[in-house]
Amino acid sequence: MTESTSDQQLLYVNDQLSDEEIQREADLYGPLTDSVRGLIAATLQTEVGESDVRRARALIGEAASLLRAKAIPGPYGVRWGASGRKRGWGNAADGLRNAVAPPLNIRTDPDGRARTDFHLGPQYEGPAGLVHGGVSALILDQVLGDAAVAGGTPGMTGTLTLRYRRPTPLGDLYAEARVDRVEGVKTIVVGHISGSDGICVEAEGVFILPRWAREAIAEQNASTAG
């Protein structure tokens, strides 16, 4: 096992938090994240005078120092609580504590489907008034990945293929995905993003459970059987 693989593994943590504690954290940090999202859009759209921009900078600096006074040193990782509830709260596409995430609120079905109604504001712009193609890829990676998880065959993205069929407008959008087939350790998932005029981006993803995870699961199964 390489060092990077073991580092990766260390960031999957079962911290035994109860559902109540998790909910309390969600109620505290979710609104903080929303406030920062509002700040990102305001930073982009403001036209106030120079002194107000300077004052805002000072206030933001003060808020950042306040939050930094006690903080985890690196990435959030993926954590599980006592009941098995999973928190990928640092996730760039849908992390509850990540203000860069749109957010997505993905709903899943156990037959390997995922879907989300979401909104992309001005901070996700690429071409004028349109969604940045990399942002569409981010969203489809997550929605397709979640469909693979929902279907019971999770994995890391091995290959993600996109077809940008028509420009994706900023604003209210919809994305969905479904597991198309499972071939050995590979789960092939298809999906798309659509706007009011129909499908804008189509995607196919190959999701593969990394070797270290396959080995950990095989070990776990062997010890349960023995």
Ligand SMILES: CCCCCCCC/C=C\CCCCCCCC(=O)SCCNC(=O)CCNC(=O)[C@H](O)C(C)(C)COP(=O)(O)OP(=O)(O)OC[C@H]1O[C@@H](n2cnc3c(N)ncnc32)[C@H](O)[C@@H]1OP(=O)(O)O
């Ligand atoms: C106990 C705890 C369990 C935790 C489980 C954690 C898993 C995640 C779960 C939940 C995620 C939730 C949702 C996420 C959404 C967002 C996803 C992302 O953004 S992921 C970041 C971007 N992706 C990467 O950074 C991958 C980097 N690449 C790798 O880590 C490896 O290359 C990996 C895992 C993709 C494959 O490595 P190998 O060592 O497992 O592969 P080999 O054993 O050589 O091959 C197995 C099969 O896969 C094919 N394969 C290998 N690489 C492929 C590739 N890149 N594309 C397509 N096929 C590939 C091979 O041809 C082989 O196929 P044949 O069985 O022979 O048919």
